[in-house]
Amino acid sequence: MKKYDLLRSGDSIIRVLDIRGDRILMIDCIKQTMPVWLDSELLESYVGCTDGELFEVSSVDVIRDTDALDADQRKxxxxxxxxxxxxxxxxxxxxxxxxxxxSIAEESxxxxxxxxSYLCLYLSYLDITVLAPKKHQSERELTQDEKNIRWALNKFFYTTKKQSLMTAYTMMLKEKYCDAMGVLSEEYPSFYQFRYFYRKTRKMQNFYISRDGLKNYQRNNRPLVGEGVQEFAPAVGVGMLDATVCDIYLINEEGNLVGRPILTACIDAYSSLCCGYSLSWEGGVYSLRxxxxxxxxxxVTWCKRYGISIEKEDWDCDMLPATFVTDMGSEYKSExxxxIAELGVTVVNLPSYRPELKGLVEKFFDLIQETYKKHLKGKGVIEPDYQERGAHDYRKDACLTMMDFEKIILHCMIYYNSRRIxxxxxxxxxxxxxxVKPYASCIWxxxxxxxxxxxxxxxxxxLMLTLLPRTVGKFGRTGLKVNKLRYHCEGYTEQYLSGGTATVAYNPEDVTSVWVIENGSYVEFILIESRFKGKDFTEVQEIQTSQRDIIKSAARDNLQAQINLAQHIEAIAGSVGTHKDIHMKNIRSTRKREQMKNHQDYMREGVSHG
Incomplete structure (x- = not known):
């Protein structure tokens, strides 16, 4: 028996670590307990053993070649x-x-x-490679209980109903571990096993998407690993468009409540400058114009209309960005x-419910509203609790008109553009x-x-002609017919006579003019029917509809009158006999005698009747 020998007795294998006379320091290589001193006579039944037998009995696969280990394992x-x-x-x-x-445990x-554990493992095999962590083994086959737990998690927990783990566990027991009478079986997994499996297999992406939906995940939970807007806006010229309902109630000049205005804005993605805005009661295409x-x-001129004086460099934007980034709002998808693409502008429509893709304009609305709301409390500004039961009715606080509020918005935008760091x-x-100073206007x-x-x-x-709605007009002898109205322009005689169609831009607010689009240019046509001049399209439609209703209501009387007329003519014609011998000579003299016979002095009759 020598130092470091392996000895075996049945399934028990020990390693000799030290020998002092009749005493031997040994370690149990199978149980891997701490080394102990024993009398040598207690080991008389043990015989020599090889490393291979140790590996076979302990079922340990030792990788003796360190080159087969990866960097993390070697480390x-x-x-x-x-x-x-x-x-x-x-x-x-x-x-x-x-x-x-x-001391080593405290230090490490x-x-x-x-x-x-590390010491016993090394002493049992005397090979440093046994200290290397094992590579991740391929997933083992799940037990039936684990399959049931996975099924319950997918059916009851990972859903938009957002059930708790305990509810999902209870439903699993009900569905998988109860008999036909609903009695729970003797063997079933505990809630702790259920929770352990959930925590071991949980993937946060799956958790957020399954319970809150993909759109919510994209908006609120997805990893923000991009470089930012500079990825698609390396320079000025990319405008982000959006609209929001302002958190304030306004009144009109008479003091009547109107409601909450709509703020539409365009933010440059590179510099975050507010390129322009629209504050109105109407949204959609109207606010876009x-x-x-x-x-x-x-x-500078615009701000002067509201009594606000600024320097040109504070808000020096009077050109269109060449790219507009919008969401899937109906006004942005409209023809x-x-x-506007006819002006060279590219329109990029983002997926719906993805506000983070145009985060600058969303942040703009937040900053503007945060700026004015803290100064307008009690003046119609709504608080987060405005939809809760018993909350204060903020409509009763309204005291600002649209003009007042627009002045406030302008001051907030000027600060946002030229003084916000x-x-x-x-x-x-x-x-x-x-x-370059860290202001949006300076960066712009x-x-x-x-x-x-x-x-x-x-x-x-x-710009306005480009954004007008369009329709098809028809040329005819009566002029260019657009929306059931007739228009005229000098130099189009040939088109009137030959007919044909043309693409026409029209203004729904005033039907006085339309514009025929020819080779990218706009040719103005003037309304022929002067009674409609200055009216909007809706008014004209109402007049035309009313006229048609009147005509339609008289159609029956007209038919009856035609029938009566025919009856009268037939009655008169039927009462007159036919003359077979008509004298054809001396027609002139006959006509003269008849003229003399039927001649009347209308002047005398008029005076006498007067």
Whole structure:
């Protein structure tokens, strides 16, 4: 018997670690308990053993080739050996061994039992590779209980009903572990097993999507690992459009409650500058037209209309961004808005319920409303509890008109553009060299002159004509017929005579003019029927409808009159006999005699009757 020999007796295998006279320090390689001293006579039944037999009995697969281990396995293997290496030298000294185990455990911030486990494992095999962690094994086949738990989680927990784990557990027992009478069987998994399986297999992405929906996950929970808007807006010229209902109630000039106004805005994705806005009672395409006009307006002149004086550099935006990023709102998908592409603008429609993809405009609304709401409490501003039962009726606090509120909004936007510090803007070296201030207006002004800036200069008339709704007009002898009205323009005689159709832009608010689109240009046609001039399309339709109703109501009387007329004519004609011998000579003299006979002095008759 020598030091480090393996000895076997049945299924028990020990390793000799030290020999002192008749006493032997040994470790049980199967149970892997701490080494103990025994008398050598107690080991007389043990015979020599090989490492192969040890591996076979212990069912341990030791990878002796360290090259077969990956980097993490080798790292952990050496870290574990480093912890126990000082103890191996004092393995025969119980007191010193215990002291070292305690100090190393405290230094390594692991438990003493962990140090003992590593030490016993190494001493049993005397091979450093046994300290390497095992590679993740392929998933074992689930037990029937685990399959039942997985089924219950999918059916009752991972659903939009948002049931609790205890409810899902109870439903599993009801469905899988009860007999036909509903009596619970003797054997069933505990709730702790149920919860353990859930925690072991839970994937947070699946949790959020299954319980809250994909759209909510995309909006509130998805990982934010992108670089930001600079990924698709490397320079100015990408405008993000959206609208919101303001959190305030307004009144009109007479003091009557009107409601909450709609704020529509365009935010440059690169600089976060507010390019333009529209504040109105109407949304949809109407507010978009107002927004487009405001984007290209001179902001100094615009602010003067409200008694606000600003410098041009505070809000120097009078051109359209070449790209508009919108959501799936009906006004943005309408043909009217998509016609703006004729000016060279690209419209990008984002998926619905994805506000994070145009987060700048969403943040703009938050900042603007946070700015004015704290100063307007008690003046119609609504609080988060406005929909709760028993909450204060904020409509009764309304005291501002639309004009008052628009002045406030303008001041908030001026602050947002020219004085709000953008702390997280990704400054370039060129911007730092030029000492660009961290304001949206300064970033915008600097970026406009850089390569890649994509802005379109367009006049207000051309912009509005582009956004007008369109229809098909028909040429005829009576002029160009559009929406059941007739229009005329000099130089189109040939089209009137030959007929044909044309694409026509019309203004629903005033039918006085329409515009025929020819090769990208707009030719104005004037309304022929002057009675409709200055009226909007709805008024004209009402007049035409009323006229048709009147005519339709008289149709029966007209038919009856035609029938009566025919009867009278037939009666008169039937009472007159036929003349077979008609004299054809001296027609002139006959006509003259008849003229003399029937001649009347109308003047004398008029005086006498007067």
């Amino acid at each position: 952990i293997m050496h870290e574990r050996y480093t912890m126990i290496a000082p103890i191996v030298s004092f393995i025969s000294d119980d007191k010193m061994r215990s002291k070292l185990i305690g 911030k692991v438990s003493k039992q962990t140090i003992r 107002g927004l487009m006009l405001n984007i290209i307006a001179d902001k 009217n808005f998509e016609q 953008i702390e997280n803007f990704p400054y370039t070296e060129a911007m730092i060299a030029d000492q 002004e600097w970026s406009k002159s850089q390569i890649g800036a994509n802005l379109i200069n367009v006049g207000s008339r051309e």
